[in-house]
Structure formats: structure tokens, C-alpha cells
Amino acid sequence: MTIVKSAVDTSSGEYADAAKAMVDKIAEVDEAHATALAGGGPSKVERHRKRGKLTARERIELLVDEDSPFLELCPLAAWGSDFQVGASVVTGIGVVEGVECMIVANDPTVRGGTSNPWTLRKSLRANEIAEKNRLPVISLVESGGADLPTQKEVFIPGGALFRDLTRLSAQGIPTIALVFGNSTAGGAYIPGMSDHTVMVKERSKVFLGGPPLVKMATGEDADDESLGGADMHATTSGLADHFAVDEPDALRLGRSIVKRLNWRKKGPAPRAEVREPRHSPEELLGVVPADLKVPFNPREVIARVVDDSDFDEFKPRYGSSLVTGWAELHGYPVGILANARGVLFSEESQKATQFIQLANRAETPLLFLHNTTGYMVGAEYEQGGIIKHGAMMINAVSNSKVPHISLLMGSSYGAGHYGMCGRAYDPRFLFSWPSAKSAVMGPAQLAGVISIVGRAAAEAKGQPFDEAGDAAMREAVENQIEAESLPMFLSGRLYDDGVIDPRDTRTVLGMCLSAIHNAPIEGAENFGVFRM
Structure with a gap:
């Protein structure tokens, strides 16, 4: 069976807190x-x-x-x-x-x-x-x-x-x-x-x-x-x-x-009979935790968006921080890529690349569900090829020809935003939930990097480090980046096409897919050179 079983407990305190924060x-x-x-x-x-x-x-x-x-x-x-x-x-x-x-x-x-x-x-x-x-x-x-x-x-x-x-x-x-x-x-x-x-x-x-x-x-x-x-x-x-x-x-x-235009769509028609999801879209209010550092299962979102909550997962045991699979939404076939635990590793990048190629071969539109802090850093991962594997994923997204739709649910930081088809990668539509945040990195991380660089510069010059000034700088930078990463700020600059109520997600995505199918759906014949 490919029906997604939900584990959401709407009576729990965690759900209530998340729902209140979203409301x-x-x-x-x-x-x-x-x-x-x-x-x-x-x-x-x-x-x-x-x-x-x-x-x-x-x-x-x-x-x-x-x-x-x-x-x-x-x-x-x-x-x-x-x-x-x-x-x-x-x-x-x-x-x-x-x-x-x-x-x-x-x-x-x-x-x-x-x-x-x-x-x-x-x-x-x-x-x-x-x-x-x-x-x-x-x-x-x-x-x-x-x-x-x-x-x-x-x-x-x-x-x-x-x-x-x-x-x-x-x-x-x-x-x-x-x-x-x-x-x-x-x-x-x-x-x-x-x-x-x-x-x-x-x-x-x-x-x-x-x-x-x-x-x-x-x-x-x-x-x-x-x-x-x-x-x-x-x-x-x-x-x-x-x-x-x-x-x-x-x-x-x-x-x-x-x-009198005699207008006809050039894309394939949707399935005639469409089944609603088996789980209520109202429950999407409490799926995303108030604290985005706490991971959540994107399958709970998928179960409340796709037809009949039917999701055929691809490579479920490999690269498990990225969920990929096939579904239908308002009768239209879609391939879905959804961040599960935030960080993208080499396995997730390779999995995404193969999945995007398969979607282009099948001429199936792609839906990207964002909740990522970016690609993993550190000596072990650099030596393991995270740059070339992340580049492979971004290459695939960049050269994919099937229509893309992106939805920012939680975090969308760093190059992970690019790999998940952020605004610069020309998704046909990009929407945000009110819970979303997007920036080059998290506020605390960005302020910390500036602090480390400043401390190193002071040491190199043999000067004392201003701890009080550093603390004030960190607070100011964190507040600035926090304000600039919020969805209304980003929407005001047209970095998305709107901030939507999570409960309206299925309807909005369905309207987008219907609009997309006015044009032919064609996959890419060629991709750039993949570093293996």
C-alpha cells in the first residue's frame, strides 16, 4: 500500500503549541x-x-x-x-x-x-x-x-x-x-x-x-x-x-x-475522478513546530495535499533526509521532493539528481517542499564530495525542463534553497507558509561567523577583543537577519508569489497545476556535466 499513514496527534500539547503559533x-x-x-x-x-x-x-x-x-x-x-x-x-x-x-x-x-x-x-x-x-x-x-x-x-x-x-x-x-x-x-x-x-x-x-x-x-x-x-x-x-x-x-x-478565442490547453488533461486526501487539511496548522530547529515529517504534509493521500515513495531507505516520490494532485501527476530533517548530505543530493532525471523522462511536473538548513559542512563531508554532489543536484534542478512548483514550509537556507528550486531557479510558482524563513543562513549562525572573523582579525593584529561590542553586534545582526528572513519581508520583495494559509495548500497547488497544463509538458533531453 502507498497510502500515507498519519502519526499526527491533534490532542497533544506539541500539536496545540504549533497550531497556535501558526494561527x-x-x-x-x-x-x-x-x-x-x-x-x-x-x-x-x-x-x-x-x-x-x-x-x-x-x-x-x-x-x-x-x-x-x-x-x-x-x-x-x-x-x-x-x-x-x-x-x-x-x-x-x-x-x-x-x-x-x-x-x-x-x-x-x-x-x-x-x-x-x-x-x-x-x-x-x-x-x-x-x-x-x-x-x-x-x-x-x-x-x-x-x-x-x-x-x-x-x-x-x-x-x-x-x-x-x-x-x-x-x-x-x-x-x-x-x-x-x-x-x-x-x-x-x-x-x-x-x-x-x-x-x-x-x-x-x-x-x-x-x-x-x-x-x-x-x-x-x-x-x-x-x-x-x-x-x-x-x-x-x-x-x-x-x-x-x-x-x-x-x-x-x-x-x-x-x-471567441477558441482556446485549448496543450498539456495532458487530469484524471477524471479525483479523491480527496484521507487526512484533513485543517491539521496542517499544527504540523510545523513553532521552533523550526525541531524537525517534522513532510509526509504529514503530503498526506493532506495529494489525492487519496496516495504517495509512492522513491528510495525511502537511502538519503532519508530527503523524501522523494510520486503522487497525483487534483488528478495531475507530480513528483515530490521534500526535506525531512533539514540537512542535505551527499546521499540526498544524488537521490534528488536521479529523481529529477526520472521526472523529466516521464514528463512529470515537480513539487519542492522546503525545510532545509542547507548542505552539510565539515571535513568529513567535504572529503566525501559534498560540493560536487550538491552541485550535481543544483545542475539537475537548473536544467530540468518540466514545470517546477516550490513551497517554503519551514527553513530554506543557503545553497539548500537553490538545490530545492528557490526563486532564482525559475519555478513556475513559489509560495510560502507563514512559518517559513529564508536567508543565506540562520541568524545565530550568521552572527557567529561574523564574530569569529572579528575575533581572528583582532588576534592577528595583537589587539584586545571587545567582548561587549561583540555581544551587541551579534544581537543586532541576529535581529536584522531574523526580520529579513520572514515571509512577509520576502514576499514584499516578490521573492515568492504569495504567503498562503497552509489549509489552502491543496487548492492553490491544484490551481497552479491546472494553469501549468495550458502549455505542453516536456522534459529535458540533456543535462550539464555531472561530477561523479
Whole structure:
């Protein structure tokens, strides 16, 4: 039997402590999400509605199929920065007329929907996901263009937004722009470079230069409508393909466009009949200990995520600090790599390398479940070849062509983060639990290394070592690294695609796998040279 048997005791004190710690962390994340949902705040939202306009999320709700889920991506972008949480744009995957689409909606209640550096990074990430997973892109446009005080960080790299639209179109991935308000200056190229464009009567304003700029540049007196109104673009310039009488009509037209795309997925379909896990996802609250130094069994997570809790383990008695095996999730086959006891040794690295090769041969997507402190150090392990074996694993991850999804559950430190397909290794999606931490190493270890180096430097110079100063430095460094390794800090910098409630893991991963299968699933034919 390959059904995972659970050993979780929900009545134990350890489980209760872990669950309470997780619930507290979820509450912190929910508070940050609420800040993003609030947009520019009550006064700005009220002013927007008084103009007869819908908010970004209200537009999305009317666009997607009724009662269908919307997987919001990077909702905490800009957290901890000087900019509004959410980065004045809403991005995510929603189903429109049965088609999974990437939706990008400017939030005009935040500084008029202008694009700051975090807006740009978030929008580029959405385009990247759309391209790799072959998702049609629907832009809900209402933006004042670049945030002028930060133009030096937005203008030059921002050209990639328009480049991406043309590349998506060239690959046969449809792009649709629904223009609800301003789309001016460089922003005019979003409707200009989209395959399909809808404009709203007396609302849409699409021009390279508004009346003040035209007056300054040419001396011409012109009004908004003659320069870039919806009626002009629908009758004279031809930029508007569809003319909507109001916002709901524009969203109706957007749905109609998607309906006529004749869109088909190119990946294999999931199994028709899907069995839910045999163990409750509610129990995921208490699986990860409050103290990440305490190991936990990732099979308990797998048992609450995969179909029927059915997991066919690969090499279970070899390299036991890494659990590998095959399962299905919402009917889609997956190969899973999950850290069991934190440290990666040579055996785990070799096991992972073989497993990744097999997944590519079988054209099966991979799911990486992170809880690692990195690769093992020490004379014994260096002499045993930990560098070349770790490099072998990273080589395999780097050159694997099947889709990867990463989930940070606990620690994700050092090169272990790389070997488990961290952000730099281009997973199709990467999410974190509120319990996750990621950095070059643990706070205490990092502070200790700096202390040892400082002590050695003082001895080499024949100077007395400042013990009090060292203690203060260690405390400051530990506090800094602890703060910078937390999931909301990392999510704010778009190092993940969102911090999710553990109980939603199966749903989120299922939506990701469904989106992934819009594109063909193909394995690698070649890998780099493996040092043996």
C-alpha cells in the first residue's frame, strides 16, 4: 500500500503549541492582506465610486466566471517599503469563459494607479507567469503612468512591459486590454500593443501626450476626447476594437472576446475522478513546530495535499533526509521532493539528481517542499564530495525542463534553497507558509561567523577583543537577519508569489497545476556535466 499513514496527534500539547503559533502568524499575514485589499483607503475608494467607477477587484469579480476562484499573486508586493502594500496593481489567475487567464488590474485608488518600482516588478512577474504557462493576458487599465518621483527606477526597465505584450502575441498567447480610464504616455502602448482593445464611452483616455503636453510641444489647443477619447479611437484612429457604453459593458465585451478565442490547453488533461486526501487539511496548522530547529515529517504534509493521500515513495531507505516520490494532485501527476530533517548530505543530493532525471523522462511536473538548513559542512563531508554532489543536484534542478512548483514550509537556507528550486531557479510558482524563513543562513549562525572573523582579525593584529561590542553586534545582526528572513519581508520583495494559509495548500497547488497544463509538458533531453 502507498497510502500515507498519519502519526499526527491533534490532542497533544506539541500539536496545540504549533497550531497556535501558526494561527498567530496567519493573523499577521491576514492583517497585511487587509491593507492591500483596502487600496488607497476609504476616502480614496469612496471618491472613486462617486465617479461611477468600480474598484480593481470589483472589475475582476465581474470579469471572471461566477463562483470561480481567483488566485491572487504577489498581494504583499511592496510590504515594508515606502509604497502601498500591493504595489497599486492586482494580479492573478482567474477563469473567464472557462479559460484560465492572467489578469492585471491597475488600482486607481492608489496614487491614480501610477506605476512605482514595485508595480513594475509585480507586473513583469505576471507577464513571466503568463508566458511560461501560456495564459491569455487581460489588462484592466486605469493608470496615470509612471510614478514621476521614482521615474529613474521605472522608465528604462518599464519598456519590458510593452516588449512582453508583443512577445506573448508572437507566441500565439492572446492579449486583451479593457481601458477604464487613463492610459497615457507610455501606458498608451498597452492598448496599442494588445491583440484586442475595448474602450469605455467618455471614460477611456488613451494618448501619448495629454492637452498640456500637446500645448507645450506644438502650441495646439486640444481636449481629451479629440486627443484620445473612446469615441475618437473607435471611429477615427481605429485603436479601439470595441466601444463599451459603461464599465459592466466593457467587462461583458472582454468575456465575449475570450469566448471567441477558441482556446485549448496543450498539456495532458487530469484524471477524471479525483479523491480527496484521507487526512484533513485543517491539521496542517499544527504540523510545523513553532521552533523550526525541531524537525517534522513532510509526509504529514503530503498526506493532506495529494489525492487519496496516495504517495509512492522513491528510495525511502537511502538519503532519508530527503523524501522523494510520486503522487497525483487534483488528478495531475507530480513528483515530490521534500526535506525531512533539514540537512542535505551527499546521499540526498544524488537521490534528488536521479529523481529529477526520472521526472523529466516521464514528463512529470515537480513539487519542492522546503525545510532545509542547507548542505552539510565539515571535513568529513567535504572529503566525501559534498560540493560536487550538491552541485550535481543544483545542475539537475537548473536544467530540468518540466514545470517546477516550490513551497517554503519551514527553513530554506543557503545553497539548500537553490538545490530545492528557490526563486532564482525559475519555478513556475513559489509560495510560502507563514512559518517559513529564508536567508543565506540562520541568524545565530550568521552572527557567529561574523564574530569569529572579528575575533581572528583582532588576534592577528595583537589587539584586545571587545567582548561587549561583540555581544551587541551579534544581537543586532541576529535581529536584522531574523526580520529579513520572514515571509512577509520576502514576499514584499516578490521573492515568492504569495504567503498562503497552509489549509489552502491543496487548492492553490491544484490551481497552479491546472494553469501549468495550458502549455505542453516536456522534459529535458540533456543535462550539464555531472561530477561523479
